[in-house]
Amino acid sequence: MYEALFDYITRYSGQTLTEKDQEIIRGAMEPKKLRKKQYFLEEGKVCKYTGFILKGAMRQFSVDDNGTEHILQLTIENWWVVDRQSFMNQTPSRYFIEAWEDTELLLLPRPQLDTILAIPAINAMFWQMSENNHIASQKRLDDTISLNAVSRFENFQKQYPEIMQRFPLHQIASYLGIARETLSRIRRPDAH
Template sequence: MYEPLFDYIELYSKSELSPEEKTMIQSLLLPKKLRKKQYFLEEGNVCPFTGFILNGAIRMFSVDSHGIEYILQLAIENWWVVDRQSFINQTPSKYYIEAWENTELLVLPRPNLDPFLEIPAIKAMFWKMSENNHIASQKRVDDAISLSALERYESFVKLYPEMIQRFPLHQIASYLGISRETLSRIRKQSFR
């Protein structure tokens, strides 16, 4: 069960975990299952965990006063899910994190974060993840302000082809900041 996480840590840290480190990681992270449509986090609650997805799909979103959802993250296997601000600062979240498919995760409770980060490979992994997250966030903002809807969709498909199969059109449209109708038109034009 923990092997995908060990592989992920070793890939991102570029170092091998010792048997003792693997045992420590197993003692710090807990298995968790979510049914489709079950919440990992609800708005107003403090995010108690960060989760590594073993299998399944999850979405993170906010809801405005008119009930419109805004997708911040779509995540599948080997992705981490968390409301970082809520998790780190232990403040109420303004987001929902919901299983889009039946999902299995390994979750790290907030009290276990410091011992987890004491493992050298984990520190290196988190540093690399932080870099990648910042680059991806910067690209997403730049794409949103400088690319057409078609270019944003094409970039998304190129970067995340598996997401197209796992999430419905309206959620991908929300993630891209365009209407479902616009995305439908773009997809029809792409198939011609």
């Protein structure tokens, strides 16, 4: 069960975990299963865990005053899911995180964070993840303000083909900041 996580840590850190490191991780993280449509986090609650997805797909979103959902993140296997602000500051979340499919995760409770950050490979992994997250967020923001809807959709399609297969178009449109009708038009073969 933990092998996918250990492989991920090794890949992102460039370091090998010792047996002792693996034992500390097993002791700090706990397996959890969520049914499709079950919440990992609800708006107004504190995010007490970060989760590594072993199997399944999840989405993070907010709901505006008109009841419209705004997708912040779409995640699948070998991705981490968390409301970072709520998790780190232990403050109420503005977001919902929901299992889009039946999902299996390894949960890291907030009090265990310092314990596993003492492992050099984990520390290196979190540093690399943070850098990658910042770069991806900056690129997403730049794409949103500088590219048209067609280019944003085509870039997303190339970069995340597996997510395209797992989530419906209206959620991908929301993630990209594109109206559903515009995305439908883009996807029609005669639209280009």
